[in-house]
Amino acid sequence: xxxxxxxxxxxxxxxxxxxxxxxxxxxxxxxxxxxxxxxxxxxxxxxxxxxxxxxxxxxxxxxxxxxxxxxxxxxxxxxxxxxxxxxxxxxxxxxxxxxxxxxxxxxxxxxxxxxxxxxxxxxxxxxxxxxxxxxxxxxxxxxxxxxxxxxxxxxxxxxxxxxxxxxxxxxxxxxxxxxxxxxxxxxxxxxxxxxxxxxxxxxxxxxxxxxxxxxxxxxxxxxxxxxxxxxxxxxxxxxxxxxxxxxxxxxxxxxxxxxxxxxxxxxxxxxxxxxxxxxxxxxxxxxxxxxxxxxxxxxxxxxxxxxxxxxxxxxxxxxxxxxxxxxxxxxxxxxxxxxxxxxxxxxxxxxxxxxxxxxxxxxxxxxxxxxxxxxxxxxxxxxxxxxxxxxxxxxxxxxxxxxxxxxxxxxxxxxxxxxxxxxxxxxxxxxxxxxxxxxxxxxxxxxxxxxxxxxxxxxxxxxxxxxxxxxxxxxxxxxxxxxxxxxxxxxxxxx
Numbered sequence: 001x002x003x004x005x006x007x008x009x010x011x012x013x014x015x016x017x018x019x020x021x022x023x024x025x026x027x028x029x030x031x032x033x034x035x036x037x038x039x040x041x042x043x044x045x046x047x048x049x050x051x052x053x054x055x056x057x058x059x060x061x062x063x064x065x066x067x068x069x070x071x072x073x074x075x076x077x078x079x080x081x082x083x084x085x086x087x088x089x090x091x092x093x094x095x096x097x098x099x100x101x102x103x104x105x106x107x108x109x110x111x112x113x114x115x116x117x118x119x120x121x122x123x124x125x126x127x128x129x130x131x132x133x134x135x136x137x138x139x140x141x142x143x144x145x146x147x148x149x150x151x152x153x154x155x156x157x158x159x160x161x162x163x164x165x166x167x168x169x170x171x172x173x174x175x176x177x178x179x180x181x182x183x184x185x186x187x188x189x190x191x192x193x194x195x196x197x198x199x200x201x202x203x204x205x206x207x208x209x210x211x212x213x214x215x216x217x218x219x220x221x222x223x224x225x226x227x228x229x230x231x232x233x234x235x236x237x238x239x240x241x242x243x244x245x246x247x248x249x250x251x252x253x254x255x256x257x258x259x260x261x262x263x264x265x266x267x268x269x270x271x272x273x274x275x276x277x278x279x280x281x282x283x284x285x286x287x288x289x290x291x292x293x294x295x296x297x298x299x300x301x302x303x304x305x306x307x308x309x310x311x312x313x314x315x316x317x318x319x320x321x322x323x324x325x326x327x328x329x330x331x332x333x334x335x336x337x338x339x340x341x342x343x344x345x346x347x348x349x350x351x352x353x354x355x356x357x358x359x360x361x362x363x364x365x366x367x368x369x370x371x372x373x374x375x376x377x378x379x380x381x382x383x384x385x386x387x388x389x390x391x392x393x394x395x396x397x398x399x400x401x402x403x404x405x406x407x408x409x410x411x412x413x414x415x416x417x418x419x420x421x422x423x424x425x426x427x428x429x430x431x432x433x434x435x436x437x438x439x440x441x442x443x444x445x446x447x448x449x450x451x452x453x454x455x456x457x458x459x460x461x462x463x464x465x466x467x468x469x470x471x472x473x474x475x476x477x478x479x480x481x482x483x484x485x486x487x488x489x490x491x492x493x494x495x
Contacts, residue, residue, distance in 0.1 A: 112155065158173075253270065317333075320348070351379050366382060367382040440460075
């Protein structure tokens with residue numbers, strides 16, 4: 001998995017914003033990577049889930065939006081814009097649940113689906129669907145900015161609506177209060193909007209944050225109170241992963257961490273001074289704040305430094321720019337630096353589980369952010385030399401692999417992920433076809449051997465990996481048998 005953000009980290013800066021087992025021709029060499037059989041990891045499927053053949057076409061003339069974590073439901077939008085459809089993966093039954101949406105995401109427990117559609121008139125529409133509903137319920141038709149979904153205890157959907165008098169309403173919807181047609185909307189706070197860019201919302205476990213222009217408020221969901229964040233509004237505001245703390249970084253480079261509920265200053269430490277300005281700053285966890293500073297672009301090599309700050313002070317992390325990233329298995333620290341020796345320079349990338357605990361490094365250029373295993377012990381990188389930047393040879397490197405994989409040229413990396421919970425990496429492998437051309441084979445690499453799963457016919461997009469059983473869902477395209485226009489299909493590959 002690239003270091004997505006498959007959801008954004010809550011340390012957000014708010015202000016300043018079917019074929020099976022295809023074998024390659026052994027004479028082809030580095031046109032692709034040779035297959036070798038590997039034993040399945042033996043995951044146990046969900047009850048009622050039929051794995052079926054290795055490759056299945058689940059839907060035609062539709063684009064994939066999401067699949068819930070337990071693989072009960074798949075949601076897609078029809079390619080002709082006719083509507084949003086839901087498929088029961090156990091039975092294959094498909095039905096329309098809402099007008100055509102732009103995006104859709106299931107909650108982690110799969111008990112709610114939120115669909116959104118932006119309007120050219122300025123307001124967006126959101127719908128909420130729950131298992132058992134014949135159709136999705138309308139949440140709101142005039143959302144300003146983006147809605148945010150709070151998960152865990154007491155889940156809800158929060159959003160902002162502009163009011164006729166130029167203000168803004170912060171509102172919430174609870175899934176049980178939707179009846180398959182509409183939802184009960186509860187306005188929890190009203191604020192003066194003024195001249196503002198779109199609001200930004202961040203939902204923590206207790207606090208719901210809202211930013212409008214240079215002002216930021218925290219709504220206490222337990223007490224039902226709204227408070228503007230303390231400290232100097234001119235300083236950037238950062239929120240901890242839980243939302244229970246926030247930090248401001250002063251011009252003098254002091255990190256000041258506050259308690260959200262009481263607004264009390266918890267600690268104030270000074271980061272070491274340097275010639276560069278702060279270009280990276282975010283919480284790594286509730287007690288650790290990461291700062292990266294660099295000189296303006298132009299100096300070679302650049303003067304870059306990163307620090308890890310706690311209530312005990314700040315610790316130097318290296319001559320590199322570091323920032324926290326959320327991956328499927330948790331949080332990591334991603335660092336990048338330009339290393340120079342004389343007039344020769346190259347990039348250096350590092351991954352850390354926590355400050356000072358590095359688990360992966362490459363000293364080459366990369367085509368893609370690294371995929372990280374769920375246990376935060378492995379990373380896969382696609383690397384190349386500077387002279388090959390325009391599509392020359394590529395090398396897939398894994399810190400736990402016996403040998404890297406080499407490719408003759410740059411390859412399609414839309415699929416670039418670990419199988420959830422396993423030390424197996426899935427990617428699209430270009431291989432010699434029977435007709436002499438190159439076909440794209442979805443393949444799994446365990447660090448020693450590569451196993452082909454099935455052919456990807458067109459341009460893959462929207463890949464989603466799921467566990468129990470391990471599977472990959474994606475959008476693909478098929479050309480008509482008469483060689484005419486292509487049509488979109490949604491496929492599932494058993495991993």
